[in-house]
Amino acid sequence: MPSTSPIYMDNHATTRTDPRVVEAMLPFFAEHFGNAGSIGHSFGDRAREAVADSTASIARLLSVEPAEIIFTSGATESNNLAIRGVSERNQRRGRHLVSVRSEHRSVLDPLERLALRDFAVTYLEVEQYGSPRAGWLDPERVADALRDDTVLVSVMLANNEIGVIQPIAEIAAVCRHRGVLLHCDATQAVGKIPVDVRALGVDLLSFSGHKIYGPKGIGGLLIRAGSPVVRLTPQITGGGQQGGIRSGTLNVPGIVGLARALELCIEELPTEAPRLAELRNRLFEGLCHQLPEIELCGPAFDLRDQGNQPIRLSGNLDITLGNVDGEALLLEMKQLAVSSGATCSANTPGPSHVLLALGLPEDQARSSLRFGLGRFNTVQEVDSAIEMVVEASSRLGKLGYSGRLDFSQ
Numbered sequence: 001m002p003s004t005s006p007i008y009m010d011n012h013a014t015t016r017t018d019p020r021v022v023e024a025m026l027p028f029f030a031e032h033f034g035n036a037g038s039i040g041h042s043f044g045d046r047a048r049e050a051v052a053d054s055t056a057s058i059a060r061l062l063s064v065e066p067a068e069i070i071f072t073s074g075a076t077e078s079n080n081l082a083i084r085g086v087s088e089r090n091q092r093r094g095r096h097l098v099s100v101r102s103e104h105r106s107v108l109d110p111l112e113r114l115a116l117r118d119f120a121v122t123y124l125e126v127e128q129y130g131s132p133r134a135g136w137l138d139p140e141r142v143a144d145a146l147r148d149d150t151v152l153v154s155v156m157l158a159n160n161e162i163g164v165i166q167p168i169a170e171i172a173a174v175c176r177h178r179g180v181l182l183h184c185d186a187t188q189a190v191g192k193i194p195v196d197v198r199a200l201g202v203d204l205l206s207f208s209g210h211k212i213y214g215p216k217g218i219g220g221l222l223i224r225a226g227s228p229v230v231r232l233t234p235q236i237t238g239g240g241q242q243g244g245i246r247s248g249t250l251n252v253p254g255i256v257g258l259a260r261a262l263e264l265c266i267e268e269l270p271t272e273a274p275r276l277a278e279l280r281n282r283l284f285e286g287l288c289h290q291l292p293e294i295e296l297c298g299p300a301f302d303l304r305d306q307g308n309q310p311i312r313l314s315g316n317l318d319i320t321l322g323n324v325d326g327e328a329l330l331l332e333m334k335q336l337a338v339s340s341g342a343t344c345s346a347n348t349p350g351p352s353h354v355l356l357a358l359g360l361p362e363d364q365a366r367s368s369l370r371f372g373l374g375r376f377n378t379v380q381e382v383d384s385a386i387e388m389v390v391e392a393s394s395r396l397g398k399l400g401y402s403g404r405l406d407f408s409q
């Protein structure tokens, strides 16, 4: 029997805040509510101490120094600060930027705005649909795109739709060799795969609390210290907090929650990643068994990189459903929370730009469903989700309804 309470499988969009994270945050609302910038009283001291402890913990878990962490409101802001900040500050050296067609909108949009201000942007292609490594970026493409006036490359670590994990360490080596800075949007990777920022060799790295069972409204940008110095123009100015790189009163409960969320993810990663892979495989096999027209988008599950790490996030499944429209199917399955296309770009309806970047025809891209399995999902939920998708597709099929929604109105 299908479950009657709603099932949440949209963990790439956001995650439920873990009750253990909420517990860690609570004292910093009404009890230790001081401003971490207040000097000379115990309220400020307590807040500052909490920020210092949390920063130290995040630094240790991601292999950076505490001074390399800038807190932001989330990955959108981190991506903007990195891309606009570095481009604006280094424009005398060059005005060429390199990124990838399948990046998140919070990377693509700032790039498009810079392009309106006479910056040149090269968007790289990824391995196409049909390849077992669909969505993967060959580091050679980065090497070929670099020019003497390139100041920044921005490549994500894990993709929010198809879960592909990019070879960032190799890309970083290419960039370093040519003296070009590398920014990495690691929003979907931090907490889900091991991320050792020092070993990756990136210059800037974005991440976010609400993707890792932490609170919304908090994130970070890691900015490598040392030589050559990473210079960037602040995008939010004011009280000069965080060395003037990002002004604004620190979000103390958010920072405490972000650190706790990351600690839990890293502690549980060795058991959680294989558990999610098993759930994801069960989901895919169950769906394919009953709906043979289903096709996988993104890289094959069992592919590994040179370091023997999977090249797909274990909790990610993205499929196309033949001639059934993904949006119509979503509306048919009120009790199953999944997504068709990227929820973060819900304001730009139409087929997902990531699937189009893979070379999928528009029709096929519109028939996609994305599952993001996470910490609170169970085997029973997977089995119920399979039934819900199968029943809803058959209902739509009986209506003779391919379910195309008209977005033009």
Ligand SMILES: Cc1ncc(COP(=O)(O)O)c(C=O)c1O
Pocket (backbone or CB within 6 Å): 012, 013, 073, 074, 075, 076, 077, 104, 106, 156, 158, 159, 160, 185, 187, 188, 207, 208, 209, 210, 219, 344
């Ligand atoms: C890859 C990626 N980058 C950036 C973001 C934006 O993150 P935030 O919601 O923290 O601004 C998201 C959110 O979906 C994402 O998946």
